Amino acid sequence: MNKTLKDRVALVTGGSGRVGGGVAEGLAEAVATVYFTARTLNQTSKTPGTVGSLDETAERINQIGGKAFPIQCDHTNDVQVRDVFRSIERAQGRLDILVNAVWGGYKHLRAEGKDRMTMPPQCFLGHSADLQ
Numbered sequence: 001m002n003k004t005l006k007d008r009v010a011l012v013t014g015g016s017g018r019v020g021g022g023v024a025e026g027l028a029e030a031v032a033t034v035y036f037t038a039r040t041l042n043q044t045s046k047t048p049g050t051v052g053s054l055d056e057t058a059e060r061i062n063q064i065g066g067k068a069f070p071i072q073c074d075h076t077n078d079v080q081v082r083d084v085f086r087s088i089e090r091a092q093g094r095l096d097i098l099v100n101a102v103w104g105g106y107k108h109l110r111a112e113g114k115d116r117m118t119m120p121p122q123c124f125l126g127h128s129a130d131l132q
Contacts, residue, residue, distance in 0.1 A: 013101055017101060018052070021057040028067065040054060040072075041070075
């Protein structure tokens with residue numbers, strides 16, 4: 001097992017999704033202490049249009065022998081975000097690695113009645129003249 005991140009404390013926001021969950025697992029494999037956030041705690045509280053949950057990511061991290069610390073947080077709520085950082089500071093005294101994998105754009109796509117698979121790539125990649 002690679003121990004390059006031993007004694008490091010990491011936070012992955014959006015840790016229930018495919019990207020954030022995968023990053024959290026990779027950090028755990030590298031022996032980091034991994035905190036990760038998402039709105040979805042478990043399958044019964046799953047937000048429509050999302051994949052995964054905090055419980056699922058924690059289970060995968062625990063299966064590989066990692067240190068998993070899931071924190072339910074809505075990153076559109078500044079108080080909840082502040083509380084995440086404060087709880088990590090209290091428990092660990094520091095934060096060494098921060099990975100931001102939060103994305104909540106699906107709400108806007110559904111509200112506008114658009115399917116993200118049929119939208120042009122520039123909707124997701126910003127202003128890119130190369131894509132036109």
